[in-house]
Amino acid sequence: MRIWRDGATAALVVFLVLLSFWGAVLTGEKAVRPDGMTSRPSVQFQPIDDDGKVIDPQKILTAPYFKDPIYRSTVEEGGRRVAFLIPFKTDKIEDDLAFFIGPTPGLQEIQLNGQVIQPNIPLDTLRGAADGKALYYMLPLSAVRVGDNEIKVLVETQSPILALAPFHIGPAVEAARATSRIDLITNFIPTIAVSFLIFAFLLCAVVNWPSVDRPRVRTLMVLMVVWAARTYFITFQTPIELPFLVTSFIYYLLEGSVVVAFARHLLAGEPLSQKWSRWFFWLWIALIVYLAGITIAGFVVGPAIREWFKNLALLISVALLILALIGLPLLAWGIATRSDGRRLERFALMFCLLALVVDAGDSAFDWTVPFFPELSLTFYAAASAGLLLGLGVVASIAREASEARRTVIQSNEILAAKLDEQNAELARSYDAQKQMLQRQVMLEERQRIVRDMHDGIGGQLLGLMMQVRQGGADKIQVEQGLQSSISDLRLIVDSMDSADDGLAETLRSFEHRVRAQVEAAGLTFTVEHGLKDGEPGPGPRPTLQILRILQEAVTNAMRHSGGTEISLISRIDDNGFIHISVRDNGRGLPAEIKGGRGLTSMRSRAEAVGGNLKIDGNESGTTLSLIIPGPA
Structure with missing residues (x-):
């Protein structure tokens, strides 16, 4: 079902392209003719000498009208x-009467009733193979007569053909309009076409094409170069005046080269393209050899060689017709079935292929516009179609570049989204691993604390129990031992409860617990908290070591300072170190305390948490400061 739908779409594309092409040709052919212009069956002419004088007034010859369209005879005759x-x-006599004449090769002079209206002065109408340019001349009132008038057009040809383009005598406005339109179609548009073809060629040359596209792009570049050369040769004046045979050689070489290049491009990318490319190369070499042979023979044989060129024109027409029968459906099928951004390029190629067929068919068979037999084809359609080829290629490259940019942007967005997703996944994995590690560290710390409880508190209680059983412990010793064990147990519980909290929260918990002890002893307890809430804590075991140091410092101050006030102060200095101080206003530490086992144990605990202990004492009191690294 789909293949039938695609086939119908391709057929519709071919129909629309044919309709558009012939509609454009019809519009152009009507535009280049003044209103009311008709063709005469024939035009008479007389041979003249180098001075423009009639050689034999009695010898009047006839040039019949051909659908080239042109009035044509031969040099053998005239x-x-x-x-x-x-x-x-x-x-x-009207003051706006003008004489319009189409592109005529070798136009020299124009006379009206014997009066020169276009003198034989440097009017160089020599152009490319298009032969001349359309002109119009105002008919002077002094030369126009009521009744019969005669215009003479003096022509000198370098070819075997004598030719006079279609002409018209009528309003000057119509003649001027037709002339400007002819110049637009046959000169201005081809100029732009050559520029666009060169630009498209250079654009294709600088783009870094993927390897899969390079064979197709190379054949397209060859086609554009040959097309630009053909358009230039047909449209523009040659640097020097070329003999007819040389002009024919170059023209048919370019015509044949366009056919070969077009066929090669249509097959680019096909499985047999490499094999066919060799055949196309040898076909092109054969064309050059054949053209060179008949051109050289033409200088020897003379005008009779003209028939050989006519046969070559017929052969090129047949080849182009076959190419069109294959190429148009192939291009239309690509438009109907592929979404590769080359639709405009394929449309342009279809127009160009039709233009080539029409140009060649007109040269070989004198074609007219379908359904309008009076409208002969007067200009080379392929010269204007070259503009469509250049525009189509540029548009195709621009669209491919746009699609490539869109693909890159979409790919970048997809990669960015995937990267964000992976980063989020890594962050979640990192957080999970971090939490697991924290739980593992906490578990290990708690296990150590449990061992400390077993070894420390358990040992103390076991010693007391043995003393009680043996009767060697009095009431005060038992009370002090139990109080020490209870305090250590509370410290362990506090460290485990506040393990997930920050050091500021731990110090507040310590404050609430020891305040009752200090005040029960008759001392004042003051606190200055200088640490930030929410900062991560050092962990259960370091927290326990810090609390043991602070508990020992408060206990020493209560027992030995003799003061009335104890202060707990915390702060963080400019270097990020945490200072936790216990200060009293007593008489200072006794010597036995400074050198005792208690301070030695406190210093060991400070080193265990990566800090150090500092003691300052005088007659006004003692300050014990624990200095540890701040949170990372």
């Missing part, structure tokens, strides 16, 4: 210099 005679009648 010579290389002739005067075409164009009689016309007018009922009244």
